[in-house]
Amino acid sequence: MFLARIDGTVTSTVKHETLAGLRLLIGQRLETDGSPSGDPLVLVDTMGARQGSTVLVTTDNEPLRKAVGNTTPARLLVAGIVDQIYKEGTP
Amino acid sequence: MRLGVVRGSVVLSLAVPELHGIRLAIVEPITRERLASGGNLGGGKPIVAADKLGSGVGHVVGFVEGRTAASPFWPGKVPVDAYCALIVENIDYHPPGAANSSVRKASS
Numbered sequence: 001m002f003l004a005r006i007d008g009t010v011t012s013t014v015k016h017e018t019l020a021g022l023r024l025l026i027g028q029r030l031e032t033d034g035s036p037s038g039d040p041l042v043l044v045d046t047m048g049a050r051q052g053s054t055v056l057v058t059t060d061n062e063p064l065r066k067a068v069g070n071t072t073p074a075r076l077l078v079a080g081i082v083d084q085i086y087k088e089g090t091p
Numbered sequence: 092m093r094l095g096v097v098r099g100s101v102v103l104s105l106a107v108p109e110l111h112g113i114r115l116a117i118v119e120p121i122t123r124e125r126l127a128s129g130g131n132l133g134g135g136k137p138i139v140a141a142d143k144l145g146s147g148v149g150h151v152v153g154f155v156e157g158r159t160a161a162s163p164f165w166p167g168k169v170p171v172d173a174y175c176a177l178i179v180e181n182i183d184y185h186p187p188g189a190a191n192s193s194v195r196k197a198s199s
Contacts, residue, residue, distance in 0.1 A: 008184035010094075010153065014144050015177030016163060024153075024177075026094075026184055028123065039122050039135060040184070042092040042153045042177075051185060061159045071163050073155040073176045076092060 003030045003082065006053045010042055018064075018072035025049060025078070027057060032087065045078040054082040092176055094121040096133045097150045100142075109169040116142040116175055118154050127186055140173035151179040 004027035012024065027043040028036045041057075044064060049055045061075040068074075095118035103110065120135025132151065140154045143163065152175045154160075160174035 005187075007186040008182065010177075010179055010183075011181045012153070012177040012179050014146075014180075015153075016144075019177060026182070028186065036123055036186075039093050039120055040126055042094060052187070061162070065162075071165050073159050073162050073174045074092060075155060075157070075159045 001056055001058050001079065003085075004028055004041065004043065004055055004057045005030055005036075006043075006049050006051055006055060007040065008051070016071075016073055018068040019044075019074060022046075022068070022074075023048075027055065027076070027078075029057075030054070041076055043076045043078050044074050047078050047081055049078050049081055054085070056080040056082060092153045092155045093135075094126070094132075094179065094182070095119055095135070095138075095140075095152055095154050096121065097142075097146045097148055097152055097175075098133075098137060099148060101139055107170060109167070110171075113169070113171070114142045114145070115139050116146055116152075118152060118173070118175070120154075121151070123186075126182075126184055138173050140175050141169075141171045142175040144175055144178055146175055146178050151182070153177040153179060 008026035101115040119133040122134035125134040
């Protein structure tokens with residue numbers, strides 16, 4: 001799992017049938033200092049994450065396989081919306 | 092799943108039987124800098140991805156990598172580790188820093 005910031009949305013009509021109706025967001029993986037890491041990612045969201053939200057992303061495909069079927073290629077799922085992050089230096 | 096631009100396709104003369112009939116697209120991943128600049132997309136190291144959607148050159152696609160890329164062929168077992176899961180219609184991208192905002196339709 002890793003933390004990501006929601007930077008946008010993606011719409012698509014031609015897609016794998018298991019992705020029909022799923023909300024797709026653009027997530028940016030974050031370093032511990034909050035700076036971006038790697039390329040933008042397309043995430044599946046069922047929690048209603050909003051633009052600018054920091055979210056917890058899981059790379060386990062099990063939840064999506066359960067929800068939309070074994071043949072789904074999607075794997076990155078918003079598993080939670082972050083309320084607060086505590087780390088060294090946080091008062 | 093990452094975003095990428097379809098640059099072409101690959102046809103094999105000889106292939107393992109599991110790959111027969113699977114269209115292979117050349118996809119150039121879109122980097123954060125290129126997506127934010129709104130200029131020509133791409134910038135990543137091109138990969139070859141299985142494609143059942145019939146994407147064409149210039150299309151922006153979402154492609155998955157790793158073991159789950161073979162899931163659409165389940166219960167068949169295919170040696171595929173990248174798969175075009177969607178063709179992008181529209182991207183609404185607003186990273187922090189207003190200058191970087193961009194809304195883009197996929198070229199077709």
